[in-house]
Amino acid sequence: MFMESAAQNLPETVNYDSLTYQLYMKGSWKELLRTGNRMPAEGMDYYYLRMRTGIAAMQVKDYAQAEKHFRKALSFNPMDKNAVLFLAQTLAANNKNVESGSLYRSMSTQSRKESGLKEGWVPISAHVDIGAVFRNKKNGLGFDDLTGSAGVYGQERIYKNNLFYDAGLYFKTNPQWLFYAGFQSIGIDVTDRFAFIESSLTNDSIIVSDAGKAYYYSVDTIHKTNNYEHQLKQQSAYFQAQWSSSTKWSLVAGLHVLSVKSDFTLTEEERISINDTAFYNNNTGQVELFNTYLEQVSFYNVPWKTYDINVSLNGKLHFGKFTALAGISTGSINDSSVFQANTGFLYMPFGNLNTFNQTEFFALHTNGQVSWAAKTRFGIQPLKSTWLEAEIFAGALNNLNDQYGYIIYNNPDKLNLRFEATLSKALTDRVIIQIRYRYMESERQFSHLDDSGNDLILGSYHINSQTIIGGIKWIF
Numbered sequence: 001m002f003m004e005s006a007a008q009n010l011p012e013t014v015n016y017d018s019l020t021y022q023l024y025m026k027g028s029w030k031e032l033l034r035t036g037n038r039m040p041a042e043g044m045d046y047y048y049l050r051m052r053t054g055i056a057a058m059q060v061k062d063y064a065q066a067e068k069h070f071r072k073a074l075s076f077n078p079m080d081k082n083a084v085l086f087l088a089q090t091l092a093a094n095n096k097n098v099e100s101g102s103l104y105r106s107m108s109t110q111s112r113k114e115s116g117l118k119e120g121w122v123p124i125s126a127h128v129d130i131g132a133v134f135r136n137k138k139n140g141l142g143f144d145d146l147t148g149s150a151g152v153y154g155q156e157r158i159y160k161n162n163l164f165y166d167a168g169l170y171f172k173t174n175p176q177w178l179f180y181a182g183f184q185s186i187g188i189d190v191t192d193r194f195a196f197i198e199s200s201l202t203n204d205s206i207i208v209s210d211a212g213k214a215y216y217y218s219v220d221t222i223h224k225t226n227n228y229e230h231q232l233k234q235q236s237a238y239f240q241a242q243w244s245s246s247t248k249w250s251l252v253a254g255l256h257v258l259s260v261k262s263d264f265t266l267t268e269e270e271r272i273s274i275n276d277t278a279f280y281n282n283n284t285g286q287v288e289l290f291n292t293y294l295e296q297v298s299f300y301n302v303p304w305k306t307y308d309i310n311v312s313l314n315g316k317l318h319f320g321k322f323t324a325l326a327g328i329s330t331g332s333i334n335d336s337s338v339f340q341a342n343t344g345f346l347y348m349p350f351g352n353l354n355t356f357n358q359t360e361f362f363a364l365h366t367n368g369q370v371s372w373a374a375k376t377r378f379g380i381q382p383l384k385s386t387w388l389e390a391e392i393f394a395g396a397l398n399n400l401n402d403q404y405g406y407i408i409y410n411n412p413d414k415l416n417l418r419f420e421a422t423l424s425k426a427l428t429d430r431v432i433i434q435i436r437y438r439y440m441e442s443e444r445q446f447s448h449l450d451d452s453g454n455d456l457i458l459g460s461y462h463i464n465s466q467t468i469i470g471g472i473k474w475i476f
Contacts, residue, residue, distance in 0.1 A: 050069045054067075071087065088117070092115075120173070120174070121171060125170045128471060130166075140191065142225075148448035152449045165184065169182070178243075179242075184236040191228070195224070197222070198221065228265035230301075231262065238257070250316050252316070261304070272296050327343075343361055355379065358376070371395070378391075386423070387424040414445060416442060419438070435470055436470075437466070440464060442464070443463070446458070
């Protein structure tokens with residue numbers, strides 16, 4: 001019975017092999033892919049089938065499926081130079097650059113040339129971005145809102161519109177290492193705004209008698225608001241190193257260093273002693289004085305500077321169309337220690353990054369409190385040289401580390417929601433331009449004296465900002 005079974009299957013296998021070969025030669029990639037995927041389920045599986053099916057998957061840009069077939073081809077013929085080359089190319093096509101580079105040592109000399117992988121220092125891409133931030137409610141609160149129900153004293157810090165500049169370079173030192181170095185400069189005009197009551201002594205009346213003159217006074221109060229202008233300057237340098245020794249995973253280490261400088265206006269309440277004439281005695285010519293105290297607010301500037309550092313380590317583990325993401329980071333932001341843990345996934349429904357969803361969740365511990373945030377990002381390529389991406393980020397975002405340390409949300413206000421849309425257009429094979437729109441919702445905090453007049457309490461109100469960013473990217 002065994003010989004009869006073999007005799008029946010042999011022609012079928014030969015026919016299928018001939019069919020896949022013909023489809024391969026004609027470039028009928030979709031039909032070849034359907035046939036090649038069906039054959040293993042029917043008990044027919046071998047090296048050339050997997051190679052042809054993998055190449056067909058590459059041609060239709062289903063790189064995740066191509067990766068699966070080339071891996072299977074290598075199980076039939078370990079270290080086959082063609083299978084290794086195609087696996088490296090399909091990994092690189094899905095932005096798995098260092099995972100692709102992990103195959104470099106097992107490639108032949110010719111395959112290394114065809115793969116484009118090189119040893120030594122190799123520039124990959126460089127970018128320059130310029131952004132403009134537009135905030136609403138730049139004039140702050142009026143006296144009544146700023147001082148609260150007590151109506152005595154209030155203060156807030158207002159950040160105006162600003163520009164920022166960003167540039168970075170991707171480069172390799174060998175096929176298994178990918179580095180990024182970048183720099184950002186931000187300058188923001190800032191207003192420290194104060195609302196307070198100013199008291200002054202006013203001569204109310206003079207009563208004349210035979211004995212002399214009696215002077216009567218009253219204390220006048222006026223509502224005042226003072227603005228003091230400053231500038232905040234933030235310089236950031238960041239560095240990333242991505243490495244892999246496997247086609248299945250990679251690690252990304254990040255380092256972000258921030259320098260922040262600004263002046264702050266502070267207040268001090270003083271009791272001022274005031275002397276004036278109370279009575280003039282006509283008979284003796286003597287003057288009697290009175291003494292009283294008034295509360296006055298004085299202002300002074302304090303310079304502030306901080307150097308903060310943040311380090312992170314993230315890992316990516318690949319499962320075909322699905323990539324698991326996880327990482328941790330620690331450091332300081334504005335002299336406060338921060339620890340973060342994050343996890344999430346990247347999913348490519350069609351096996352390539354022309355359509356993807358990346359979702360992540362963040363837990364942040366700072367100043368003894370734990371806060372949470374989440375983001376989801378979608379990308380699509382509607383035209384051959386055009387990409388669209390949109391991202392929504394919600395939760396407690398301040399001090400959060402994102403994109404492997406590329407972004408630190410050192411936001412001056414309490415950031416709750418962030419939306420960003422990006423349009424990328426390839427002008428040539430080497431030049432890509434980007435336009436990004438960013439919308440953020442925040443709470444601006446202010447403080448005012450409570451009804452007892454003894455303690456400052458916090459309040460807040462909603463503000464939003466809109467950002468336009470233009471950039472250019474050069475592919476080497």
